[in-house]
Amino acid sequence: MAYSELIKNFDRIRTYMREFYVYGFRSRSEISEKSIRSYDEERRHIEDYLGEHMGFRIGPEGKQVFLSIDARSSAHNPLYSAWKSKSFTDGDIFLHFTLLDILHDTDILLTQQEIMERMEDYNSFFANPITLDESTIRKKLKEYTQLGLLVSEKQGRRVLYHRPPRPALLPFRDAIAFFSEVESCGVVGSFLLDTLPEEDVFVYKHHYITQAMDSQVCLQLLMALREGRFAAMKTVTRRSKIQRNTVITPLKLYVSTQNGRQYIVGWDVLEKQMKSYRLDYIRSVKPGEVDADFKEKKGLLLEMGKHLWGVSFGTGGSLTHVEFTVGFGAYEQYIYERLLRERRCGKVERLSQNTARFTADVYDSTEMLPWIRSFICRILELHISDPAVEKKFFDDLNAMYEMYSVDT
Amino acid sequence: MLFSEIYSTYYKTVSILLKLAAKGELTEKRMRQEIKAHAYGESALTIIPALTSEQWQLMNRELQTPIVHQKERPYTNLELRFLKTISQDPRMALFETETRLSELEELRAVKPLFLPEDVVYFDQYLDGDPYRDHRYQEVFRRLLKSIHEGSAVDILYEGPRGIKSYSCFPYRLEYSEKDDKFRVLVKWSKGTMTLNLARIQEAAPGTEQAQTYKMSLSQAVSYGNSKCVLELVDERNALERVLLHFAHLEKTAEQLDGRHYRVTLLYDHNDETELVIRILSFGPMVRVVEPESFVNLIRERLYAQRKLEQ
The missing domain is CATH 2.30.30 (SH3 type barrels.)
Structure with missing residues (x-):
């Protein structure tokens, strides 16, 4: 079958996009999600949607394709473009534009029969008009009513279709642009943005696309x-x-x-x-x-939730007490402020001008280790009521001393 | 349904082409230009023949169309529900002036997809900006207006050494989800700088009203100008954790052997201290190998920690 830019199902491309964007070092033969053919097809799709961000290098196992995107360089999430690649039939696109053209004002109310009659005018424009049966049109009207693109209302025994009113969103364009990037399911905001004039005023830092x-x-x-x-x-x-x-x-x-x-x-x-x-x-x-x-x-x-550091509930439902003290200089009050703003479910206590103690009782103390490590060079004391986790922290620290040749 | 042709690049592009055709302004050259601007790399190969061969029955071979009343499509229930959701976010107040989004007639009876309380940003910093503060909102709106106009603003800024005033041209607002803060990127007499919005006491229309200044996105952002090379052992899922953690930076990864990988990150030099802390948080799973100056930054912290233990 000839290659098409459009796709029917998002699942496959979801897997490959993740592979190329997050990893990007495996070759075609190493990515065994489906078949070689599906790899080639999805790689080509992604190249079509995100070509400017795609690169490749030759590794020992062959060509390795990767997506490299500096999230600050895009005003809009480039990965959203894949969500706009759904395939359709000739009938779908014909009906989309024709139906919405027939019902171009909110005060035009027509039955399915009347719509079909008006469609004749559109058909007569072409030498070989498309023939769509009644049930296809009925299904499309039903689909568009469910989506909210059309409204159906009963007048006696007649069902009339019309356009719903369309809110004026231009005054909210900046807000929609912003929330399409920072809100969950922001791709829906991106659909809205496609209907509005483009102007970017935002950039994003620490932005995960x-x-x-x-x-x-x-x-x-x-x-x-x-x-x-x-x-x-x-x-x-x-x-x-x-x-x-x-x-x-x-x-x-x-x-x-x-x-x-x-x-x-x-x-x-x-x-x-x-x-x-x-x-x-x-x-x-x-x-x-x-x-x-x-x-x-x-x-x-x-x-x-009061005892969750991240998302792990640990095992057995018991809580672990974590406590550590950090020291900072007279001009390093920002360390104390860091503790305050990053404490999540924990508590921070100022012990002296130059020391502060953090405490928390959490379901899974291993989740805290990366954060505690970020205070390396300031940790005066550390106690974790789970000895295995405490040992892990100090073992890791010793391994880091060794790794960077930090002698006693 | 999220994955629908209604929202597709093809429908959007065809809509633009039909509007031009209805006005008698469509040529094959224009068609190619519009497709290149709005669709994918190979879209012209499909869209042009499908339209000009009358396959889609929206346009004839002479590029004339019977679709003459075309208006923008109505918004779907999904889109309206998303709007209702964002209308309830406290940050929405920053954008609203005369009309509130939630008060639009078309949204009155719409149910939100979800509410702010349904989502927990569990590792977001707790000292986010005061979005409900009126002065903050006014500053935000003034800056937003100036960015659109390219006009100057006079800013009173609370810096570490007291209040300072700047005459400048704001050109982008930067938002960090981790910090939950806005910053404004401005051009002033000494170059460019970034100011925290919450520290701006006042922003008034500037005295340099005769001039305007705009900047494209590629000029506006300082890209990763420094490089750091890490090697890691894929234990405790380190590979995936590192790659996801640094996914927002431009990066490349390669496999050295079985469980060893090398990751190259490009970062903004101003963010170096933050990067040091983030790399430290991965513990012994990650080792910085280049450049030596960065290795030393890690080593210094480890030395200092070791000294505290003695």
Whole structure:
């Protein structure tokens, strides 16, 4: 089959975009997601959508394709462009423009029969007009009504279709541009922005664009969450890529501003415990029935959330006490301020002019180790009530001394 | 449904072409230009024949169209629900002047996709900007207006050594999700600089009103001008953690052997201290190998820590 820029299904491109953007060092033969043919096809698609950001180098295993994007160099998330590549039939595009042209004003109300009659005028423009049967047009009208592009209303036994009123969004263009980058499911904002004149006024720092690829999963989970529904999910394990089915009550979306990872935190129905799932490991989501105990579960997460450093609930439900003291000079008050602004669920106590103590009781203290390490050169004391975690911190520190030849 | 042809690049581009055709302004050359500007790399190969061969029945071979009333498509329920969601974000107040988004008639009965309370930015810093503060909002709006106009502003700024005044041209607003802060990038008599919005006491229309100044995105942003090379062992999922953590920077990664990788990062020199801290947080999984000056920055901190233990 001839190559087409447009695609039917987003799942495959989601996998490859992640591969090229996050990793970008594996060759065609090493990426075994599907087949060599599908690799070539998806690489070409991504090159079409993001050509200016794509590069390659020759490694020992062959050509390695990568996407390299400085997030500050784009006013809009470049990965959104893949969401605008859905394929369509000749009939789809004909009906889209013709239907909306026939119903070009909100005060034009027509039945399906009347629409079909007016369509004749459009058909007569062409020597070999497209023939669409009644059911195709009915399905399209139904689809557009469900999407909100058209409104149907009953007058007696007649069903009339018309355009809905369209809000004037020009005064909010800057806001939409901003939220399309920083809000969850921002790709929807990007769709809106496509209908408005372009002018960029924002740049972004610490901006993680990878969330774009998980937008569908994110949207479905947030919608299930808002309605208090169960969600059946197909997930894959990180290393072995084994697929498993699970059902959760989604309660909150947890987003990291420091690495862009997104997690759905909720009650795992099968395991009967609070859990978090990374969105990039969720293949699909199907909303289920309303969970009668939604409020109680949400309340439980609110309580447990007071002891979450990141997204891990640890094992066994017990809390670990973490405590460390940092020292700083007279002109280094910003270190104290750093503790205050980065403390999350912890507490900071000023011990003296030049020292401060941080304390927290958390479900998983291993999640805290990277942050504690960022205070290396100032840590005066450290105690973790889980001895294994405390040992891990000091073992790692000793390994770093050795690695950088820091002698006693 | 998120993945729909309604939002597609092709529909958007065809819409532009049909408007031009309706006005009798479409030529094959113009068609190519518009497709190049709005669609993908190879789109012309599909769109032009599909339109000019009457395959899509939207235009004839003479580039005339029966679609003569075309207006922008209505917004979908999904789009309206997204608007309702952002209308409830506290940062929305920064943008609203006469009309509030949530008060638009078309959004009154719309349910939001989700609420701000449904999303937790768990590692965001706690001293974010005061979005509800009226003075802050006024400063934000003044700067936004000046950026659009390319006009000058006079700023009173609370710096580390007291209040200073600057006459400058703001050209971009920079937002950091991690810091939850806006900064403004400005051009002034001594070059360019970045000011924290929350520290601006006052921003008034500038005295240099006769001039205007605009900057393209490529000029506006200082790209990664420094390089740092890391080597890592893929233990405790270090490879993925490092690559995701630094995903926002321009970078390349290569496999050295089984579990060893080399990652090259390009960063802005002004962010060097932050990068040192971030690399330290990965512990012994990551080792800086180049440049030597960066290796020394890590080493100095380790020395200082070692001294504290003695």
